[in-house]
Amino acid sequence: MLTNYVYKLRPNQTQDLKISNWVDMLRSHYNWCLNDRIIQYNQQFVQGDYSDLRNQVEACPLTCFVSKNGATGNPWKDGKVDFEGKLKNPRRTAGDIQITSLPKLKIARPWYSGSDSTVLQQNVKRLDTAYRNFFEGRGFPQFKNRSNFTSFTFVMGIKIQGNKIYLPKVGWMRFYNSRSIPAKDSRTLLGREPSWFQWLYNLSVIPHLFEKGYIKACAVRKRQNGWYVSLRIEDKSVPDYKAKSLQDVVKVIGCDLGITKLVHLSDGYQIENPKFSTNKKVKRTLKIRQRRVSRQVKGSKNRKKTAKKVGLLHQKISNRRQAYQWKVAHKIVERNIDAIALEDLHISGMLRRCRVKIEEKTGRFLKNGQSRKKGLNRSISDAGWGELILKIEYLAAKQGKVVIKVNPKHSSQECRNCGHIDKSNRDGEKFICVECGYHEHADIGAAKTIRDRALKMVRGDSAKPGTMYLDAQKVSPRSKSKCGEFGNPSHRDIKTEMS
Numbered sequence: 001m002l003t004n005y006v007y008k009l010r011p012n013q014t015q016d017l018k019i020s021n022w023v024d025m026l027r028s029h030y031n032w033c034l035n036d037r038i039i040q041y042n043q044q045f046v047q048g049d050y051s052d053l054r055n056q057v058e059a060c061p062l063t064c065f066v067s068k069n070g071a072t073g074n075p076w077k078d079g080k081v082d083f084e085g086k087l088k089n090p091r092r093t094a095g096d097i098q099i100t101s102l103p104k105l106k107i108a109r110p111w112y113s114g115s116d117s118t119v120l121q122q123n124v125k126r127l128d129t130a131y132r133n134f135f136e137g138r139g140f141p142q143f144k145n146r147s148n149f150t151s152f153t154f155v156m157g158i159k160i161q162g163n164k165i166y167l168p169k170v171g172w173m174r175f176y177n178s179r180s181i182p183a184k185d186s187r188t189l190l191g192r193e194p195s196w197f198q199w200l201y202n203l204s205v206i207p208h209l210f211e212k213g214y215i216k217a218c219a220v221r222k223r224q225n226g227w228y229v230s231l232r233i234e235d236k237s238v239p240d241y242k243a244k245s246l247q248d249v250v251k252v253i254g255c256d257l258g259i260t261k262l263v264h265l266s267d268g269y270q271i272e273n274p275k276f277s278t279n280k281k282v283k284r285t286l287k288i289r290q291r292r293v294s295r296q297v298k299g300s301k302n303r304k305k306t307a308k309k310v311g312l313l314h315q316k317i318s319n320r321r322q323a324y325q326w327k328v329a330h331k332i333v334e335r336n337i338d339a340i341a342l343e344d345l346h347i348s349g350m351l352r353r354c355r356v357k358i359e360e361k362t363g364r365f366l367k368n369g370q371s372r373k374k375g376l377n378r379s380i381s382d383a384g385w386g387e388l389i390l391k392i393e394y395l396a397a398k399q400g401k402v403v404i405k406v407n408p409k410h411s412s413q414e415c416r417n418c419g420h421i422d423k424s425n426r427d428g429e430k431f432i433c434v435e436c437g438y439h440e441h442a443d444i445g446a447a448k449t450i451r452d453r454a455l456k457m458v459r460g461d462s463a464k465p466g467t468m469y470l471d472a473q474k475v476s477p478r479s480k481s482k483c484g485e486f487g488n489p490s491h492r493d494i495k496t497e498m499s
């Protein structure tokens with residue numbers, strides 16, 4: 001199974017400088033490629049005479065921008081002919097063209113040659129991914145700034161020895177070996193348990209076992225407190241479990257995600273929400289540190305230092321949340337069940353701002369409840385449901401369990417006794433049906449409703465089918481990459497209680 005291992009890097013000063021320069025350079029390359037594609041797209045609509053959109057002057061085919069830039073190079077692949085003698089996928093994508101034009105770009109910009117060529121290629125592929133997301137209905141690729149472009153990826157030439165990692169064109173770099181890396185085919189090679197092998201490995205006796213293709217990718221990322229490396233490894237000690245087929249699903253657990261309690265399970269368990277960034281103490285600290293920044297002179301060194309402190313606090317909060325979510329996800333998935341039923345939430349829709357209200361006569365803005373909604377929005381973001389769902393999906397895929405997503409509509413308003421749906425059925429945590437008087441804990445009831453809906457879907461008599469994740473392959477790659485990252489275990493136990 002593909003797994004991610006994250007380590008903190010210990011670059012020396014030269015390496016630190018080098019990789020920070022790389023990030024800046026790759027960011028400008030990314031933005032250049034994006035701009036290139038946008039211009040190229042616009043040029044295609046220019047009919048008649050050749051023209052350069054940038055300076056709006058007429059151009060001849062030789063001097064025209066179209067024939068010069070990378071994205072509009074030769075649009076056809078060199079004849080790869082398949083069995084029937086036809087050209088196989090002859091058209092080159094914008095990504096292909098930009099990748100093949102990289103050597104030319106390196107000549108034009110000599111400072112690019114200081115970086116590894118696969119890193120530059122991966123950078124173009126990153127833009128490809130952004131475009132693919134766009135074609136699937138998400139937003140148009142953005143130009144990146146310093147805050148949202150902090151990483152780059154190697155796909156070849158990574159070597160590991162003890163607590164040192166070799167990054168091409170950077171050299172050997174130390175890292176905190178906080179977790180031993182599973183070795184390739186540890187069981188089949190030695191016929192022993194990996195623990196024995198890992199003991200050997202930790203002594204770095206057999207580093208040569210990290211053969212080509214074993215480490216699939218290696219992403220280097222800058223965070224507030226330094227550099228991290230995330231290794232994507234094909235871990236043979238974790239087999240690709242076969243998911244249960246839907247016919248075999250008998251026991252299903254329903255999860256209702258909330259804010260006062262993070263998760264309500266259909267078997268009556270409740271999982272506490274520690275509110276990592278919205279509890280009173282953290283909120284106060286954040287406020288004080290943020291205020292300190294805003295009172296300092298813009299562009300001053302002291303302001304940068306204080307801003308860094310705010311960043312570190314944010315990172316700490318996020319680490320805590322990640323660690324807790326892993327524990328919660330384990331707690332849910334490791335139950336004696338075949339499937340987990342989750343709500344199919346549209347979280348970005350829930351975080352949307354209130355519509356603007358304007359007085360018709362005067363054109364003044366009226367109160368629209370946004371200031372009230374702001375607090376709720378923060379609580380929703382703080383709970384991090386989306387991330388939690390990804391982790392549950394990942395762990396479920398690892399254990400061969402099924403995740404069923406159901407439509408959560410009216411799940412906490414519907415009476416489980418008579419099916420009556422009414423807003424007034426619910427009063428805070430209590431649920432009392434106005435029709436038949438049935439009463440129970442509202443959120444646990446909702447979890448049970450979600451479980452029942454999932455069971456209905458399993459038996460195939462649902463009107464609205466949701467999404468089902470049947471095996472590890474179908475879990476989105478995003479969940480895999482997200483899940484392995486930055487899980488920093490804290491030793492606080494998950495508080496669970498019976499209601």
Ligand SMILES: [Zn+2]
Nearest residue numbers: 415418433436
């Ligand atoms: Zn009822």
